[in-house]
Amino acid sequence: MNKLPLIIATVGLLSAASWVSAQVANISTTAASSFNALNLTTTMQNASPTTSFSNDGYTMLVIKTGASAVSATLKTQAQSISQNGYGTTALSDIPLxxxxxSVVLAGPFPQARWNTSQGTVNVTITPTVAGVSVSAVSQAQ
Structure with missing residues (x-):
């Protein structure tokens, strides 16, 4: 079975505002218990073209755009996945x-597919524009 990350886009609800595998997280991950969904700005950080975050397998990525649209690419680390009875499926990066x-929520990110050897998920964001912010929120069990 091919499982894709949950992707939810909220358009207009809130206003404004090549990868190296040795990359360490450049945004912090917040525990869901301290995340205030009604005030995203408290945990949001400026996005960079090569954003990465620590992933425990239950982490969700929040991307908030301002006046300009952007593209984000979720970088897969696994080339394929195999499941008894279903065979092997090729895996690729997921463009958004x-x-x-807008505000987009993506994830969770199963570690076997998404994590680098440092335990991070890599995301590229283009073009680089002001007003784009990101947050990683762990909803660990």
């Missing part, structure tokens, strides 16, 4: 088109 003035 994020409209202006």
């Amino acid at each position: 088109a994020i409209p202006a003035n």
